[in-house]
Amino acid sequence: MRIALVGYGKMGRIIDEIATQRGHEVVARLKETPTAENLNNPDVVIEFSLPEAAFGNIKSCLEHQIPVVCGTTGWLEKRKEIEDLAVQNDTAFLYGSNFSLGVNLFFALNEKLAGLMKNRDEYACQLEEIHHVHKKDAPSGTAISIAEGIIQHHPKFDAWKLEETQDNQLGIFAIREDEVPGTHSVFYRSEVDEIEIKHTAFSRNGFALGAVIAAEWIRDKKGNFGMKDVLGL
Secondary structure: OEEEEEOOOHHHHHHHHHHHHOOOEEEEEEOOOOOHHHHOOOOEEEEOOOHHHHHHHHHHHHHOOOOEEEOOOOOHHHHHHHHHHHHHOOOEEEEOOOOOHHHHHHHHHHHHHHHHHOOOOOOEEEEEEEEOOOOOOOOOHHHHHHHHHHHHHOOOOOEEEEOOOEOOEEEEEEEEOOOOOOEEEEEEEOOOOEEEEEEEOOOOHHHHHHHHHHHHHHOOOOEEEOHHHHHOO
């Protein structure tokens, strides 16, 4: 495939390397807003930029009928507008708060556990995420996806909030330290014990590989998708 990378930071460089290893041609490496000229006619765009740039980047690509795989978090209040654009322009959009295979299996496990715990009032639930100090948004997109999975399957909760769980609001502790790629934990605590599920990333390579696999999968599709679709979860 011909792949354009929009947003060329640490993740972009790792995606570049993995895409090339898998036999793809990287035809654009952009830090600026994509246009028909600088995208250089790709089959798919992979977008990892900044929250304030993501919407404009994705919109421009979809308007040129180029499928987009997006891993930028912190802009999702405009997601519905982007999904409508993908349909209107007869192309495809795939968003992932996290492209790691392990994290997406963790999402499924988290939803199963939330369903098991929904009638266990003796257990209080709390989320925690740890990321590197350069991460712009808090909580992480992955933590929000985890919280949404719990809210969907646990009737006690109808919203999430930063810091401690309070009444019907599920709490997320967002911690920033050093160069941590990403750690996410879900705790269910009672007076006598604690259940914890946890995912720890050792490097960004798993995220990058998942993004390239998603790009391979979406190439000839139309509509809006997520990693559940790619992995058949």
